[in-house]
Amino acid sequence: MNAADIVSWLAVQLKPRYHVSGLEGIYYERKPYRITTPDTPMQAVTRFIALARVGNPQKDKWIYAMNLTPIDKMKMNDILQKTTDETECPYNVQELSNTVIPQNQMKRHQYFYDMSTPVDEKEHKKVKRQKIEFDQNKCWFCLASSNVEKHLIITVGNETYLALAKGGIVEEHFLICPVQHHQSSISLAKDVLEEIEQFKEAITKFYARNNSVPVFFERNYKTSHMQLQCIPIPSAAQRELEDIFHDEAESQGIKLIELDSSPLDQIVESKKPYFFLQLPNGKKFCAKIDGSKGFPINFGRDVLAMGPILNMSDRVEWKDCILGKKDEEMLVKRIRTDFEPYDISESI
Numbered sequence: 448m449n450a451a452d453i454v455s456w457l458a459v460q461l462k463p464r465y466h467v468s469g470l471e472g473i474y475y476e477r478k479p480y481r482i483t484t485p486d487t488p489m490q491a492v493t494r495f496i497a498l499a500r501v502g503n504p505q506k507d508k509w510i511y512a513m514n515l516t517p518i519d520k521m522k523m524n525d526i527l528q529k530t531t532d533e534t535e536c537p538y539n540v541q542e543l544s545n546t547v548i549p550q551n552q553m554k555r556h557q558y559f560y561d562m563s564t565p566v567d568e569k570e571h572k573k574v575k576r577q578k579i580e581f582d583q584n585k586c587w588f589c590l591a592s593s594n595v596e597k598h599l600i601i602t603v604g605n606e607t608y609l610a611l612a613k614g615g616i617v618e619e620h621f622l623i624c625p626v627q628h629h630q631s632s633i634s635l636a637k638d639v640l641e642e643i644e645q646f647k648e649a650i651t652k653f654y655a656r657n658n659s660v661p662v663f664f665e666r667n668y669k670t671s672h673m674q675l676q677c678i679p680i681p682s683a684a685q686r687e688l689e690d691i692f693h694d695e696a697e698s699q700g701i702k703l704i705e706l707d708s709s710p711l712d713q714i715v716e717s718k719k720p721y722f723f724l725q726l727p728n729g730k731k732f733c734a735k736i737d738g739s740k741g742f743p744i745n746f747g748r749d750v751l752a753m754g755p756i757l758n759m760s761d762r763v764e765w766k767d768c769i770l771g772k773k774d775e776e777m778l779v780k781r782i783r784t785d786f787e788p789y790d791i792s793e794s795i
């Protein structure tokens with residue numbers, strides 16, 4: 448066993464998002480990989496960065512700036528999302544484990560990292576199986592989940608709730624989400640859908656006070672809990688909006704189908720991914736997503752941000768727009784007060 452084995456073993460246990468090394472004094476960035484083990488099949492990618500010596504004469508990179516979002520502030524989907532240049536895990540997890548900590552010494556290392564086998568082997572297996580399944584208690588959007596960011600919630604109805612979008616494109620960028628866990632609006636019961644319509648009406652009136660109109664969209668692709676995005680745009684911008692959406696969709700190979708009066712579930716097969724859009728003129732569109740071809744994750748938000756509609760090209764990525772918790776709390780407090788006269792949750 449050598450020092451590298453111990454560091455490798457440690458990396459396997461910790462599964463860091465960034466692994467930085469200065470040992471060899473060489474600048475090197477490895478393509479990302481995921482350290483998965485049977486216990487933890489779902490992991491964020493690891494990026495390995497080796498840096499040169501400080502002030503080295505070759506001027507090789509020795510300093511590295513990072514802008515990190517804490518993992519508990521990230522969405523599960525973003526954590527799990529594949530990168531195009533992902534490579535295989537460079538570690539032989541089993542071999543490392545055997546080399547670094549022989550089975551008979553396991554217990555001695557408990558103070559550092561508890562790898563001991565639970566006494567009840569059956570219990571252990573049960574825990575393992577649960578981990579692989581989607582854990583609703585950890586859903587970012589289930590109201591009952593411990594992970595839901597309660598300080599972002601504006602108001603709660605019977606079936607749905609209204610929340611501030613984290614990293615919203617503009618201040619009054621909202622989400623309408625079902626209280627219970629549902630993946631998409633296709634799986635929703637009639638009363639849930641009705642309440643969403645009531646919220647949409649209330650939001651339309653709310654935005655109108657600022658001469659704005661709402662664009663609603665839902666992406667049922669790489670999401671686990673349904674979210675209807677609500678973004679206000681200046682009323683004057685809506686005239687061009689439909690053409691802009693069509694042009695953008697076409698240029699990205701997306702076919703927007705107008706829904707007329709037919710409901711979404713007659714166009715999209717159940718459990719198939721889709722993108723749904725409702726423009727301020729009331730027209731509804733959907734795009735069927737071919738999972739194998741992928742779909743631009745920011746479509747909708749980028750059309751509004753990049754083009755002349757909102758003209759905020761630096762606000763396409765929600766992660767670049769995240770406010771500090773204090774600012775989020777202050778903003779939600781202001782919106783709760785302003786939204787109160789429009790709130791439907793009090794009348795239902």
Ligand SMILES: [Zn+2]
Pocket residue numbers: 583586587588589627628629671672
């Ligand atoms: Zn959920």
